[in-house]
Amino acid sequence: MKETLHDSTASPSEPPVFQPIPLRKQRDYRLLWSARTSSITGSEVSRLAIPLTAITLLSASPAQMGVLTAAAFVPTLLLGLHAGAIADRLRRHRPLMIGCELVSALAALSVPAAWLAGTLSVTWLIVVALVIGTAATLFKAANFPHLAAVVHADQRTEALAGFHASYSVASVAGPGLAGALVQFLTAPIAVLVEGVSFLVSAFLLRSIRTPEHNEPAPSRGLTRDVAEGLRATITDPTLRALLGSGTTINFFAMAYTAVHMLFMVKVLDIPEGLLGLLTAVSGAGGLLGAWVTTRLVRRFGENRILLGSVLFFPLSIVTVALLDGPLWWKLTMLLSTGLITGGIVVAFATSLGAVILRDAPVEVRGRVNSTINFATQGVMALGGLLGGLLAELIGLRPVIWICAAGIALSSVWIWASPLRTSHRP
Incomplete structure (x- = not known):
């Protein structure tokens, strides 16, 4: 992360004081923020498009809709603790984050592809929800410590506020965008937007240049790491x-x-x-x-x-x-x-x-x-x-x-x- 030297008033005997560059001028933070905003907006679109696909095109039963809804939460319950242990073992978090976005993109893009091929089913949508949910769980675990590498300690609160602002933007714009896409393109094709958003996020993350120097503590096994x-x-x-x-x-x-x-x-x-x-x-x-x-x-x-x-x-x-x-x-x-x-x-x-x-x-x-x-x-x-x-x-x-x-x-x-x-x- 770049910093600017500010020592115009410092005496020769005093150590130089470093002032972080404002976040809006930091290229890597802008890339990280844009990646999250793109990914979240796409996910907001699919929150409407995937259930509508199940209901209108696949005649999903109430039980199937319940399973489809729960599928998004299951990975957090099953892998949430282990994801943190995995993240703490890594010297570099960005490759895992990029991989998660690419896997999510493939899963999302498979929905319109399967629909066009005539093979889409409720089971397919459930599997897609599980895959994307698993990738999201791992991504969030890696993204949190990764932020510390990109943003100066004095700016982390501002950086986190920026991420929450992107969530708010997505919650406002996502449902309206989803409604328009579903109306004009049909629900399965609207899921295409989610897949593209994951690809855009992966590309933006790949463009970040800040080196990572995480020094993980020695692992004593996954179970012990989770317990710690x-x-x-x-x-x-x-x-x-x-x-x-x-x-x-x-x-x-x-x-x-x-x-x-x-x-x-x-x-x-x-x-x-x-x-x-x-x-x-x-x-x-x-x-x-x-x-x-x-x-x-x-x-x-x-x-x-x-x-x-x-x-x-x-x-x-x-x-x-x-x-x-x-x-x-x-x-x-x-x-x-x-x-x-x-x-x-x-x-x-x-x-x-x-x-x-x-x-x-x-x-x-x-x-x-x-x-x-x-x-x-x-x-x-x-x-x-x-x-x-x-x-x-x-x-x-x-x-x-x-x-x-x-x-x-x-x-x-x-x-x-x-x-x-x-x-x-």
Whole structure:
């Protein structure tokens, strides 16, 4: 990574002070950011195109759709911990990342090819989802420590905020692009965009020039390596707090996700056509959050951002639970809280990633990140299942209140941790 020398005011006896070049002027960071944005946007397109292919062209049954949906999460549950151990064994992470993108591209491109050949089936789509999910799990495990090689330590929070901004852009633009492609090109051909996006990502990653000098710790076997990552995460008070808080948030957030659309349509009488607008506003809030977070972190530090942002997580859920009145008032409140919550989520996620990079020992950094991802992503399926079952037993509104209370518990993890008392920013 390039740095610029800034020593115009330094005395001859003082060591020179190095100032990192702004990220927007760093070629390799721009390439890395563009690669992720391309890949994520393509994935957002396929999130609509693949299920529509299964439903409209292959007459998939509800059971088959359930398996197809679950297939995207299975690799994280099966390989999430091991992926981190694999990443920590590597001296260079970029070749694995490029390989994952190429494998994903081939899998995605096989969908329109099989459709044109008349051999496409639901089983084929499930296998494709498993392959892409596996590649994505390995990619994420390698990408996290790779960021440390490309970006200066003082700029990692800003870099992570940039990645979350690309997620927000994709969440806003992806569904609209997918709808247009499905309408004009048919669903299987729309998946072609995902395949091309993976190829573009691989090409951009291949163009990065920053050398990697990772020195992996000696491996004691995959199982012991995984156990060491778990131990490093659980025994460190700060990392344990991040693990507990993230897991709590995602569990209750998915329980809420399982019922909130039904609640909005059936109870709040929100027109179905406006639900997409509410989702887009949340994505726009994420963009705003990415911009604001980098500025707030410079002033207050990651610790204080985590302490403050976690308090606002229940805001949108409590608003939904209390909401009543005319449609214009409901929409005003939902749009406002959605914008705020979108920004809060990005601020929290960005600061969480920066603290992991800062506090996790370098030799287990990939395993710590994968351990936290494994837990926070793995509970999502359980949370969604619980939300649906509870709604059948006690009703929609009580479940929403339970989710608000559950997410509020995440603040206990953060405020009871060294993040509150540490003198570090």
